[in-house]
Amino acid sequence: MKTFIFLAFLIFASSPVFAEGGLGAATDPQTIEECGACHMVYPPKLLGAKSWQTLLTNLDNHFGEDASLDAATQKHISNYLMINAGRHRETPDRITQLSWFKREHINRRNWKSLLDRKKLSNGSNCIACHKGAEKGYFED
C-alpha cells in the first residue's frame, strides 16, 4: 500500500517538466542545506527519479568528491528528490548529459567561447548565466 501511494505520488508529482512559471525550486530545508553547501541547488525536476537515486546512492564518490551523508539524511534527501523528480526518458547522472541540454547548450556554436568568457569548465553552474536557476527559472 505504501509503495502504491508512493508511486501514485511520483506520477502525480512528475507532471510536465517545463511547467508554466518555471520548474519550481527545491524547498526541502535539508536538501537546500546539504546540496547547497557545495554547489547550486538544482531544481529537482531537472533530473528523473532514477538519476537522483543513482546520485544519492553514490555520494561517497560524487563526481570525484566525497559528499557522503549520514544514512538518515541521505534517505530523506533521496526520497525528496525522487518524489519531486522530473519526467525524463533518459536517466544519466549529469544534467549536462540530457539531450535537451546538449541541444540547447553544448551543440551550439558559441558554447566553448561562452564557457571561456564566463570562466567555467563545464555547464554545471546554471546560475552563471541563468540568474533565477535555483528558483527554477531558466527563461533568460
Next chain:
Amino acid sequence: MIIKRFIILPAFIFLLVSIAGGANAASPRQAILDEFSAQARQADQNFKNFSAKRGQELFLSKHSGGKKATPGCTTCHTKSPLNVGKTRAGKAIDPMAVSRTPTRYTDAKKVAKWFRRNCKSVLGRECTAKEKGDYITFMISQ
C-alpha cells in the same frame, strides 16, 4: 523603578546580542574538543594537549594520500583561514577561522561530516582525533 528598567533593558539587549553573535558558542566547541581529547588519550597515553602549530602544519601541508584534485586543505580554503574559500563547484566557503566565522566547530554532527569527507579527499584516510583537535585549536587561534 526607572533605575531598574535602565538595568534590565541593557542587560536584556546584551543577552540578545551575545546569543546572536555566537558568544554562547564557546562551550559546544569545548565539548567537541574534549571529546577529541579523550579519544586522543585513548590512542596514546602520552598525549597531553592539542597544538595550534601542528594544526597549522596539517592545514598548510601538501598531502599525497588523497585525491589528486585536492592535495591540501588550502586547495579550497586558501592559504589563510581568514579568507573566504571556494568549493570545486565554485561556491563560497565561509572562513575557517573562528574569529571570522564564530559558529565554526560548534555542531558536532557537522564537524564529523566535514572531517570525514575532507580528510578522505585530502589524506585518503580518516583524520585521527589528535589531528582534528590540532586543526580546531589552530582555527581558534586565528
